[in-house]
Amino acid sequence: MALIVQKYGGTSVGNADRIRNVAKRVKAHCDRGDRVVVVVSARSGVTNELIERAKALNPFPDDREMDALLAIGEQETIALTAIAMHALGVPAVSRTGPQAGIITDAAHTRARILDVTGGDLKAQLDAGKVVIVAGFQGISQGGQVTTLGRGGSDLSAIALAWALKADVCQIYTDVDGVYTADPRVVPDARKLDILSCDEMLELASSGSKVMQARSVEFAQKYKVTFEVRSSFNDEPGTIVKDEAPNMEQILIRGVAVDKNQAKITVTDVPDRPGVAATLFSALGEEGIVVDMIIQNIGRGGFANMSFTVGKEDMHRAEKISQKVIKQLGGGKLEVSGDIAKVSAVGVGMRTHAGVAAKFFGALAKANVNILMITTSEIKISVAIDPAQADAAARAVHAAFDLGKA
């Protein structure tokens, strides 16, 4: 008699057969006596289709109207999923994000959740109904439909699991769980049974695209344990939870590769206090997320600085940097769009020495040339040539014996 929140992504509800498949899965839980809230995304492709329609009319569509438009993608799948559940004889009812009481701020297209009232979900569950909730959407305090931005449906599910005090929160996706590395790159990559939110966050920000960081952050903040698992089989997935004591026995949890990085180097800038602040606040104001940063003082009191950004931001970052250099009184700019980042992540790093040494040793043995290094409490990352990225991932994976349970 568990209360379960399940989230199904766009590919899991992509057509009639897949919606039927979701309905069958949910029914199996109902037959066991579980109470189920199902959060669904829009059919894959629908959101992009709607964006295209809007842009055909207006290259810069209004955010508020875009939210009103995009919200219909999930509204379609909740109704269809409820209708499919009825065909299996399961009482089910659909609820939009606003009806489920997902209250957000008014930042259209990227709204943040302020509160989750749950609407009449408890009453519906008590009446024996499965409730199908539209992910990705909420309602502002002014009564307007908002959307939560990328990865919003995962966030909806985790937030509802928190609000309803669910026993289990399952994020169904098209992968089996979180792996020690990308199995397409590292053949002996292994699915992880358990993972801390911190590790999941570092993996997410290191190019492991299973989930967006904000959903994991929400889960961590509100102590929601969730499971990432596949909607195409019945295998258990990966449990992501707040750190448990025995977790630290494992040194490194996984290796992540992100080949979509660009590196910008600023040299020969007159060194005085505030150089870094000026540059990075200018980038921040334009919404550019800077990942790795290295600064040192070059010859003759000039500052040298390198940083990486997502490749999609490269040209904007270059322009902004150019402007800042002028402002600062000169300097040179060098941009490389071909940078990969390889990271090793694990909470065990906090308490164990020698992790960095082993990591760099593995890369050296694989003959990988390191361009930049950054570290956090539970992560070591290096920027390298993308051509060497896969080999580097395999080398690190092997050095830490990640292929063995």
Added chain:
Amino acid sequence: MALIVQKYGGTSVGNADRIRNVAKRVKAHCDRGDRVVVVVSARSGVTNELIERAKALNPFPDDREMDALLAIGEQETIALTAIAMHALGVPAVSRTGPQAGIITDAAHTRARILDVTGGDLKAQLDAGKVVIVAGFQGISQGGQVTTLGRGGSDLSAIALAWALKADVCQIYTDVDGVYTADPRVVPDARKLDILSCDEMLELASSGSKVMQARSVEFAQKYKVTFEVRSSFNDEPGTIVKDEAPNMEQILIRGVAVDKNQAKITVTDVPDRPGVAATLFSALGEEGIVVDMIIQNIGRGGFANMSFTVGKEDMHRAEKISQKVIKQLGGGKLEVSGDIAKVSAVGVGMRTHAGVAAKFFGALAKANVNILMITTSEIKISVAIDPAQADAAARAVHAAFDLGKA
């Protein structure tokens, strides 16, 4: 500085070009200083597409979920239309039926309007905005999205025109207005400048498919004057209003043809009080609308009765009649699926004698064999062989000089 409610149907917002066309039309009004509320339908085809998707999952989808599903069709067009208005520099904001305060009963898929609060429409108009409202949909007092059934968007527009005390209500469609007869059948058919609600109602129920009767009934009840006109040109359309004194000078307003009728004849039923009541309440309970009815007493105290129904209801009506005959103690049933109805409509009929004589005379001269006759205060209808329907319409049209202004 008029307050105008405009309604655009599914073909008028069928693609990006047409939505742009609607936006331009609305802008022209704004440029003149008018305040405009735009009611839009779903893109043509979308509603059927959604119904198909639902039926692929469940042949008998739940009405409440169908409403949640179908409502997204209009939600798409309101957002896209607002976005297109922005591209022309016109401030516009979209509102769903619920947001516009279209309050309905809870009869999902065929909800009836209980009240129209207008939501924040007045405030938006006062703030200089065009408001784009989703037609066809409302909200039940229980907070669920409802749809109004066929012709619902026209009804939304007329109800909003009433609630906002609009100066003008324009129903944009793919025809130029209401004609004296179908121009494809009667070459000299003429567009009417003005028409009473009564006449429009009789024309609607006589196969002139410009608008559903319930929208006209609502307009009549709440004294909303509206104009039916084309969204593809700038010609004035047909004004439909509560009867004006000078209207009665015109004897016959138009001729309508409905080839989609079936005739059921019940003969040799023992005649006793309540025979007709039993039969027609049985049909009414199953939601079958009976159109023409003729009863007379045959030989030996047996009742004979003929009635017509829409061809789509023929088989159900036959089954029900069969059952009723058994119940009544016997009788015979005869069904003909090939019946046309030709009607002449005009409020002038009320005060002028000789209309019927002229009508039947025209049909006789055209050699049309009459199967059934019914009359109302402002309409004469005959059931005839569909093969003769067009000739009959032309004959009546000519006899009353309808081709001349």
